[in-house]
Amino acid sequence: MALGKTWYAPLVLTSSRVSFGMHADLGQWFFAACSSLSFGTGVVALDALCTKRGLPFPEELHPDVQLMADLAPGVAHRAGVPLAGYLVAEALTGLRMGDRTIARELSAYLGSEESLRRLRAIHRDLKETTKQARRSLSDATGVDTVVALQAQADKMMVDDVAATLTAFSKGNILSGAQTVSAVLGASKVARTVIYVAPGPGFGTAIRLEAPETGRALCESIELPGLGLEAVRELRKKLHAVLESDERRKTVRDKAVREAHAAVGDAFWKPLLTAWPELAGGRIALVPLGESVLLPLYTAPVDGVPVCGLTDLTVAPSGNALMFASAWPRPSQIEPLVVADPWYHDGVGGVPIPFTVPEARQVAAVHGVSPVILRGQEEEVSENGTDRLRGLLWSPASPGGTSPVPQDLARRMSAANLVHLAGHGLLDAMNPLESAVLLGRPLPLSALLEHDLCRGTTVVLSACHLAGIGTRLPGEQLGFPAALLAMGASSVIAALWSVPDSQQTVQLMSTFHEELTRGKPPSAALGTAVAQAASSGARPTAWGPFTHFGA
Secondary structure: OOOOOHHHHHHHHHHHHHHHHHHHHOOOHHHHHHHHHHHHHHHHHHHHHHHHHOOOOOHHHHHHHHHHHHHHHHHHHHHOOHHHHHHHHHHHHOOOHHHHHHHHHHHHHHOOHHHHHHHHHHHHHHHHHHHHHHHHHHOOOOOOOHHHHHHHHHHHHHHHHHHHHHHHHOOOOOOOOOOOHHHHHHHHHOOEEEEEEEOOOOEEEEEEOOHHHOOOOEEEEEEOOOOHHHHHHHHHHHHHHHOOOOOEHHHHHHHHHHHHHHHHHHHHHHHHHHOHHHOOOEEEEEEOHHHHHOOOOOOEEOOEEHHHOOEEEEOOOHHHHHHHOOOOOOOOOOEEEEEOOOOOOOOOOOOOOOHHHHHHHHHHHHOOOOEEOOOOOOOOOOOOEOOEOEOOOOOOOOOOOOOOHHHHHHHHHHOOEEEEEOEEEOOOOOHHHOEEEEOEEEEHHHHOOOOOOOOEEEEEEOOOOOOOOOOOOOOOOOHHHHHHHOOEEEEEEEOOOOEOOHHHHHHHHHHHHHHHOOOOHHHHHHHHHHHHHHOOOOHHHHOOEEEEEO
């Protein structure tokens, strides 16, 4: 397959899947990890062939791909070779739509002199690691050892970097997942990359470091409380309250507090116990599968949202982190602030008038005028119920003289800081039709027809728009991955419902004020969330927001 004979791929996929299942069931972790590496190689080869022929990856294989993505990191951890888990996870997440749309940027990014210099340095470091592993291997009694598997994983990384350097020295354009991407992204943004992998019975955290840090490239720990069933149960409880017609503040606040506590106990406590030096550092989380919908960004550590203790971000994959880090932040902010307090003729829609003062305060921070669509306002007092910035089903399209979404998309392309406040609509079965409702629906499919200024920050102050598609298992397609693919370096969006309240207005105002003080968006949002939490703001106002990107 490495020589281009991709017709082997289906055979490799079938045999390695069967082998993986048998050995994992017997607790033979070494052989199961070897099989997962073979499976990942087969997937990448088949994906490259499909890309070359202009065909989609076979949908019938997605369940097997997701199953392997769920299982392989934990198996690699127990085999003692976390690098194998990283290689498989990155290869398999590379199939997600969010990654495939950024393949067009690969040549320009990796072709830059700085990136090639970093790749050459990484290649030298990895080659030295491989030499040391081979010396250890010479003392081993057979090939079925952890040392042998580590040597093979190291060799795969070295070969991948070498192939990338060779291809780009010849002017070739690579497509599909590159396992070196997360290492390069970690080096570029000086972050520790943590893969979050829920699995049957327990979860796994795989830590990835750039070679220049002097740490081992890959380490891993077990997360006993972050198994698949625990993740699904937590999501189910949240969904039952936050996505229902329940509007009582006390009920919704309790659901968020319980979710935060569960994530803090299951993920952050064991992570920071194992690696206490991460506290106060720079971290990029890559959640795999259903863990992407957990409040990893705002969960508390010792009573403080973790984003206020570390410079934290979330990335759909190593590829997404690499591309989000590729473009320098703009030296001068060119903002676009848009709000729509009312979705005209929407089925199930309600006025969300606090979007107007939010837009005005945000715009005032940057000294510009906001765009207020259909400026319908009404006085709303804070009472015991919530008005939410989201609809639970698709509204009818309004007529009249409402602004055309394509015009708004073009205005977004000219700005490098975009703030959108309005109703959000997540279509999990058809994620490209998820939309922010500004005059008319502005769906993700319309945005993908445009590019963004490189390094743009996009704020989606609306319900649900950090959600992902569910039609394909673990699919990362949604607003964050797509906007990062379009050129954004930062995307801020909410996992669940957002209350239309003064507390949301204050959160967003604080975030933008921190931006003007020179903080990067990830740290600016962390500061805003921590201040909101310490001031007694409701957890529903700050709990769902997450920073995605570099």
